[in-house]
Amino acid sequence: MPALYDYFGMIFLFYSNEHEPVHIHVRFAEYETVYELLVNNGELIALRKRKIKGKSFLPSNKSKQAEKLVIEMYEDILQKWFEFYVLHKEVEMLTITEKIK
Numbered sequence: 001m002p003a004l005y006d007y008f009g010m011i012f013l014f015y016s017n018e019h020e021p022v023h024i025h026v027r028f029a030e031y032e033t034v035y036e037l038l039v040n041n042g043e044l045i046a047l048r049k050r051k052i053k054g055k056s057f058l059p060s061n062k063s064k065q066a067e068k069l070v071i072e073m074y075e076d077i078l079q080k081w082f083e084f085y086v087l088h089k090e091v092e093m094l095t096i097t098e099k100i101k
Contacts, residue, residue, distance in 0.1 A: 002091040004080055007069050008099070010062060014084060014091070022081045026058060026066045033058045035070045037077060044074045068100040 005012040010028045023036040032055040036048040047067060051057055058066060070077065083089040 002080075002084055003093040004077065004091060005069065005073070006093060006095045008065065008096075010058075010066055010069075012066075012069070014081070018085065022078060024070060024077055025052070026070075028058055028062050031056050031058045031062070033063060033066065035067065037070070037074055039074075039078065042075075042078075044071065047071065065100070069096070072100050 001013050001015050003011050003013040004024065010026050013025050013027070015025060021036050021038065023034050026033050026035065032052045034050045034052060036050065037044060038046040038048060047070060049057070049063070049067075057063065080091050084091050
């Protein structure tokens with residue numbers, strides 16, 4: 001499971017046996033939410049949030065922060081998805097220490 005980002009205690013990652021649509025898991029403590037990136041011609045048109053069986057959604061304040069980061073980093077997420085699932089390259093985790101506004 002490659003981790004992409006560490007953002008104030010939230011870990012953003014792919015599972016190793018994933019499928020489309022492009023999506024990212026976000027974990028914080030015992031919580032986990034999946035954000036599906038709906039993209040058209042390379043542009044992010046929407047995020048769809050879904051729950052993982054047996055896990056609770058991220059708390060509201062963490063969910064808002066996670067959504068902001070996914071929107072800010074969507075091009076990087078798409079690139080890393082391609083590198084990991086298509087090119088079978090390793091993905092390096094980035095620790096983000098500044099809040100996304």
